[in-house]
Structures are given as structure tokens and as C-alpha cells.
Amino acid sequence: MRNYAEDAKVFKALCDENRLRILEILRGGEKCACVLLSDLQISQSTLSYHMKILCDSGIVVSRPEGKWMHYAISKEGSLRAAQLLVELTALYGDGDSCSCCNA
């Protein structure tokens, strides 16, 4: 039995344009919030909001260092997300048609 709400959370992280932009930046390696903020046209509170969603999904991990926050793509989290996607769309059995209507 699946927890659809939990599964959906992972993909919610990926369905906002700004969060995809953030990931694009993080693909180059770990970045601190100030870099992200200067690259995106959003306010500081909005960035914080998005980073929370990305971290909660497991795709991004954070590392506090003094008063700065560093963010990076999590290889494990990304892999889990990709595996989840594959699972959710994998056919099982022989996948024959239903015969409810066109019988």
C-alpha cells in the first residue's frame, strides 16, 4: 500500500520553475544561499521557502556553516526520486487491455 501524499512530495519539489532553476545552479556544486539569491529574481524569504521544500524532498541537502547555509544536490535523494518515478510507472504482469466496454 502506497503513501501517495509522501510520493507526491518528491515530485512537488520538481514542479516549480524557480526550484528547477535552483537545481540547475546546484548542479555545478555546493552553493551558499547568497549565490542562489543573487542569481534568481526572488526575495530572501521566498528562497528560504523553496529551499525548505527541496530539502524536505530529500533531493537537496543543507549544511550550516556559521551564519551561512550551504546547499547541494543529494546523490542519494536524486537516485531515490528517479527510482520512485520508475516504480510508479512500471507495468506489471502482461499489461493486457481491459475488456469492460469494448467487449
Place this chain on the structure above:
Amino acid sequence: MRNYAEDAKVFKALCDENRLRILEILRGGEKCACVLLSDLQISQSTLSYHMKILCDSGIVVSRPEGKWMHYAISKEGSLRAAQLLVELTALYGDGDSCSCCNA
């Protein structure tokens, strides 16, 4: 240069509980709308709305047959989605830290 809106569309298809339930049903093979409708506690118009989103994402394909509509998971679409996820989270270069703050 990426089209984030287009990329996001794929994942939007996966971030609603009802759409994940629909996919779970379709994993067993092609189904017509009436089967989906009877399995889910949603109205006919709501089902139609969700199917449109799933089809637009490429993850599901539809096949009209007379007055009935058959839906199935698209292997190609699913694969593209999984590849997209991998791309969007793939690190490039050596992925070293930024040195903007903690210099």
C-alpha cells in the same frame, strides 16, 4: 538553455494524489475511463481533467475507441520523465563548493 515550464509540466503530472492512484491502476495495463471512474471517488469531469494533465505530460497515452477512451502508461513517456529527472539532478564538473562566504 532549458525550458523550465515544460520540464515542470512532467513533474506536475506526478504531484497529485489522484493522478498517482490513476497511474497505479494503469500499471496493470490499459484501462478505459469507466474503470478508472469506478475505482476513484471523483466526478467524471474531474477524471477528465486529470487524464488531460497526464496525457499532456507524455506519461500516459490515450486511444479512442468509439465513444470510449482507453488510457495506458507510455513506456517512452515514462522513460523520458525518468531521464529528465536524472538530467536535472546530475552534477557536472568536479562539483566543488562555492567560496563566496566562507572564504
Place this chain on the structure above:
DNA sequence: CACTCACATCGATTTTTGTCAATATGTTTT
């Protein structure tokens, strides 16, 4: 210890998404 700086949280607002009933469209059957 007061001050500053970076980030998180809160409250309010706007935008987007999901939902349904009603209606339109298109197909089959009589």
C-alpha cells in the same frame, strides 16, 4: 554586551490547482 548579518518564520495577498454541476461534443443505437 550591543550590533550586524544570514537565514527562518509569520501574516497577508495573489496566483495556481483541484473539484463539481451543468453543458457541449461526438459516437452508437434504435
Place this chain on the structure above:
DNA sequence: AAAACATATTGACAAAAATCGATGTGAGTG
């Protein structure tokens, strides 16, 4: 051609998500 049926679309509304300014929190600095 009309009736019946399956699905799509529309319009209205409710719920959720994104955004920002203001404020709170906690770490470094003078």
C-alpha cells in the same frame, strides 16, 4: 433523425501554493 451514452469543456468555487514585507532567531563581530 432522435435518443442514449461516454467523454470533454466551461464556469464557479474551494483549497493549496507562491510571493513578499516584516519580524524573529541565532551566529559572528566590534
